[in-house]
Amino acid sequence: MESLVLLLVALICAIQAVRSAQLLIAALWLAGVSACIALFLYALGAHAIAVIELSVGAGLVTILMVFAITMVGEDSEPHQPVVPRWMAIALPAAVLILAAGLLLNAGISSSADAAPDESLSAVLWQLRGADVAAQLALIFAGVLGLLALLADDREEPGASSLWVEAESDEPSAQFRVAEKSEVDLEEVGSPQ
Amino acid sequence: MIWGLVAAFALLAVGLYGLLALRNLIKLTIALQLMMKGGLIAVVLAGDAVGQRGLGESLGVTLIIADTVAAVIGLALAVLVRRRLGSLDIEVVSKLRG
DSSP states (O other), rough: HHHHHHHHHHHHHHHHHHHOHHHHHHHHHHHHHHHHHHHHHHHHTTTHHHIIIIIIIIIHHHHHHHHHHHHHOOOOOOOOSSSOHHHHHHHHHHHHHHHHHHHHHHHHOOOOTTSSSOHHHHHIIITTHHHHHHHHHHHHHHHHHHHTTTTTGEEEEEEHHHHHHHHOSOOOOOOOOHHHHHHHHHHHHOOO | OHHHHHHHHHHHHHHHHHHHHBBBBHHHHHHHHHHHHHHHHHHHHHHHTTHOOOOHHHHHHHHHHHHHHHHHHHHHHHHHHHHHHHHBBBHHTTTTOO
């Protein structure tokens, strides 16, 4: 029963995240969806993935979203969608109808009472070791993509001119600091 | 079990509606996240249904990682488009000519 309530709340949060006009509010609704799904997975018995979903989905992604929205600011959503409104409603409705037909014909039953064959760690590190390596590569690709996308800040004219000035300035401040430190050392050592 | 799959497909449908109807780049990222979360529920429940919960959970971990990387790249693209073009509207981006 509590799982059904959690799924309903997650669905309401998802609808509100799409309907919300403000980006920050939409990001918070999305965090609510992640939290509800994490609780549902915990109630299902998938404890490890529930913790990962709660920390990554509701934590990290929400922080990234709030950070990005703070950088770009609120932008008003244009009222006219790219595709016609009826098509935007009809296609998801068709997906739902097809999925409902598949579920009714499949006769899926839960095997939650049966003991799980292997734990998550055994599957992850023994059966799917190559996939773990691919996931690491994916994370590094994401980091590199992020750095490549946001690297244009270093090429701003003001920033580059500062570097040029610092490099062409002779005698540099470092030499002055070094000279001053030698003088200070002589002053300290002179009383002896 | 069956309600979990119904909710998973409903999340998929809500995300698909968002992808089709919205024009803000960050809202599109949020809609993509919703679809991924529907997929996460479906994968874990499918592993539970066939008696291989560990395999379903490991696929779910893969999905969470791919979901997070997609969100990071999408948000970085949104920030870059906003800086370069001054708008988050995908119509502005689609008018670019290389």
